[in-house]
Amino acid sequence: MQQQRRVLVVDDEPTIATSVAARLQAEGYAVDVALDGPSAMERFAAGRPDLVVLDVMLPGFDGLEVCRRIQAIRSVPVLMLTARDAETDLLVGLAVGADDYLTKPFSIRELAARVHALFRTIDRAAESRGGEQPAVAAAVIVLGDLEIDTAQRRVARRGEPAHLTPIEFDLLVHLAGQPRTVLPREVLLERVWGWADATGTRTVDSHVKALRRKLGADLIRTVHGVGYALEVTA
Known part of the structure; x- marks a missing residue:
């Protein structure tokens, strides 16, 4: 128990x-x-x-x-x-x-x-981190100069590591899973925070701002009135 x-x-x-x-x-x-x-x-x-x-x-x-x-x-x-x-x-x-x-x-x-x-x-x-499935290779997402190690939950951009909170990391992974695709705030709120309604969309906005501060303002594009998309840069 x-x-x-x-x-x-x-x-x-x-x-x-x-x-x-x-x-x-x-x-x-x-x-x-x-x-x-x-x-x-x-x-x-x-x-x-x-x-x-x-x-x-x-x-x-x-x-x-x-x-x-x-x-x-x-x-x-x-x-x-x-x-x-x-x-x-x-x-x-x-x-x-x-x-x-x-x-x-x-x-x-x-x-x-x-x-x-x-x-x-x-x-x-x-x-x-627990390694319960050792036969599965660690998933590393590489998008331009952004590297996300989902197994070790580490992120680096242009070779520089960035410290993300657990929710910031999950938000980034969801955006990186569909690069250049605009994901509505409501979808991100449901997938990352587990909320089925739109009452917390300002929380999404603030976490996106934190990601931009830590990883660069050019990384995530805002589509006003809709949501966000992760941009792939060289």
Whole structure:
């Protein structure tokens, strides 16, 4: 039997923290709660959570600093919660190690679905590293100057490695699977995040922006009102 997974919920609004914790507990997770930056680090060290739901605006020190400190200790998936919708704030969160984000106000149902999606992504990454099928050759996708090693989940462009979050990697692989083909946001949302509706398309947009920042602005083409396509470059 798989060990119960533990989630750390960090939010300085007790009502939100309690509601999120109750829903995740109902979904079968063990949940710890912290209300500020210092206590978040204490709970992280004591509870060794498998995933962190982390508000950006916290007393003590903010969620971005918590995320930096967490990732310096141990790589853990982080779902950021932010009351700000500015593009720069979202990209900073992804840059310090967050894997996904939700902008307040959000539905508890959507948050739970995002947590499930993050765990599915982590599980897929672990399976690919586990070597359960040694007879199958490692799949390496080479598109112009872009190289994606799907077995080791490594990416390089022009020979320079890039560190991607698990969801960023899965998004890139889906785009690379059909180069030059425009994939609608709704399709990417369903395939990568496991969402069957279009409520999270801004999440797709922000992760594409993160990929461009890490791999080059010319790599992914936007088709306004439709979606994105990966461009093959020499």
